[in-house]
Amino acid sequence: MKNKKSRIVLVGGGSTWSPGILKAMTTHLNEFPIEEIKLYDIDAERQEVIGEFAKILFKEEAPEVKVSYTTDEEEAYRDVDFVFCQMRTGGFDMREKDEKIPMKYGVIGQETCGPGGFAYGLRSIRDMVQMVNSVRQYSPDAWILNYTNPAAIVALALDKIFPEEERILNICDQPVNLLRSFASLIDYDADKLEPVYFGLNHYGWFTNLYDEDGKDRMPEIKDIILNGGFRPVDAEQRDQSWLDTYAMVEDMLIDFPDYLPNTYLQYYLYPEYKFSKADPTRTRTDEVREGREKKVFEECRRIVENGTAKDSTVVHNDAHGDMMVEVAGSIFHNLRKTYVVMVRNNGIVSNLPDDSMIEVAASLSINGPQPYAVGPIDTFYKGLIESQHGYEKLTVEAYMEGSYTKALQALTLNRTVVDAKKARQVLDALIEANKEYWPELK
Template sequence: MKKFNIVIVGGGSTWTPGLLNSLCKKKSEFPLGKLVMYDIDEERQSVIGEFAKILFKEKYPELDFNYTTDKETAFTNVDFVFCQMRTGGYTMREKDEKIPMEFGVIGQETCGPGGFAYGMRSIRDMIQLVEDVRMYAKDAWILNYTNPAAIVAEALNRVFHDDKKILNICDQPVNLLRSYGKILDMDPYEFEPVYFGLNHFGWFTHLYDKEGNDLVPVIKNIVKERGFAPADAEQRDKSWLETYAMVEDMLKDFPEYLPNTYLQYYLYPEYKFKKMNPEFTRANEVIEGRERRVFEECRRVAEEGTTQNAHVVHNDAHGDMIVEVAESIAYNKHRLYVVIVENNGLIGNIQNDAMVEVTATLGANGPRPYGVGNVDTFYKGMIEQQLAYEKLTADAYFEGSYSKALKALTLNRTVVDAKKARKVLDALIEVNRDYWPELK
């Protein structure tokens, strides 16, 4: 069986230990010859890298492992690039979340003005990454789950439209499928989902079991009676439990489909804003929670020289998904995943150049997506408004256009008011001067 060479971009991420553990679990199904972690933050990555050395010594001794800040070392002769970068780190994430709240607008990592700011920062580095990878590994698959994935996918599709080995994907649909599996006491790998929308902005219309029975009505009734929680609720921060709980509200108001949890920010912006603490946002929760736990555990493992009794992994769905996606491509397995692709008629009454999120099989030649036909007026309207925001955000970046940026934020359902949009935009420009192009 062929052994593959992979690089993890964003090696210093708190999600990396879970991904490394997934690679260990899958070493028989997806064997590696070489693994490199790459990050521009040497100090941060070294903590995870030293943990990884202990992990692989115990669970994957045959693996050639290294971590580096050098692009040539990272990308030469790799088969797969797993990309999870965060431009600006948690310092900028905290600003993304807190600045909008000063003007009465939701502060969230990927939604609303926070997602706009993050997206404007991510575009530059993602374009550079693809160019760097192609310099040293022209045929490598780039599996990107850098947020905000919708804006990143739009930008990369414009610049690298003919590069068919870039796949943008998000783990939230997988998290939801695992959560459905838990409440049904079923294996989520056996589900056949039907999904449509944009990233962090979509719906499951059907969820079939092995016999072809649609489980969506069953799930709706369970959520109505017992509420909804993530499959790994015991590992989640408080805000995530509140996020999943809102699915019950969304199903009460819009009962047709099972919603992506992120839709709550767009459907109930005033309610969600009132529930937020402008002094302690999710960024602070992560910094004081997952961030602290992961790095403390990695340092402890490195000092003790063993992973025995280690509690580093958080949300293994994240790591498992990207490894299984690579395996499905590598061995032409045609497994089903929810991925981001150019529309081209998949959602019949949405423009063709939209980057939509739908179910697809994944094989050696990439995704083969399944269409859903036309969607009704409410969902079409929701998608088109969000799509216009995403496209205008990309326009603002590539054209250096203040006007396009203002239009983007005005259209976003978390903002709506143009005067608020202008105030938030001006404040975000001030703190992002080192990351964004100049907007005129």
């Protein structure tokens, strides 16, 4: 197995995150040898720009790897070992609606949280189900590593629709981003920190962070944040909204000092505050379009024009790409490394529903994730998670049953909405905006 090389398809190959994943593939070739990489996207124009960049990158850094890109499903999925998935159904145009429509009704607009995440989730489920079916047709044994957002809803939907599937793994890079940022506060190697983590995707907490000597560095990290604030380790590459997001960790730690929170919890714990600080005419979509989106495509076009990637600055977030490649390597070579991933609960957190798709630390081997038990959690966290799981479950059931009532229940239960009249207004507006993508809700 050690000498075997893997064949990969990157779904959503035209994404601005693709260059980071491609670069990670070249830097991790010793641990994860690759025979072939195919990029697949339904947007031929975006795909070509990133695809041509990929050919130059691999020609210079890994010429033995075969590189291609395609808009043909069969060509993409046939005879692969891994599917790296990061699709965005509806693109940035629909993301903009996800973020701006809720704000018309006094509700925070965010890509993966609240009504925006709800809308994005209902769009993502359809394409993800189609992707799984197609992969199984052309590569029955391939591992599907999914980054597609909102990962919590997608993970739960795939678990409900494909309950016997053992080779789908839903992952998120935010715990890794946070680990890197926590480690930088104590000048420690993030890869040597052992996390204890529980929750749902974008809705969890670190309870312990052990170093190589078995010492819990959590108290030290908390103290540093409470006395000096918190910034991402790659702050110079981040937009202002991300700097504001990380800064809120200090607020959450002051109010709820037990654990270190995932940054996305700010939207659920402080929805009114976050709404008051948001600009309904300029959301994160505008920031991304003017920032990362513009820079990545300009840089990739420059690289293609010059015929070299040696002076490239196109990679903006190493954690995103590194995690995807390292997770695949741990599975492919049976390394049993520990990562925070999504798995069906089944008693891991003993006082949460067994059918919830929780996010916890797990060892990743050739047989998939082996999660570490968490045990019971306290009332506050249990109550928050059960409410959020109820929202996610109702969202998936609304999709599967075409149920307007369950969609309304889901939004009413979400902590960013709460009010049923607001939930109905937002839902009706989102139905109108998503006619092309959602099932009919009756």
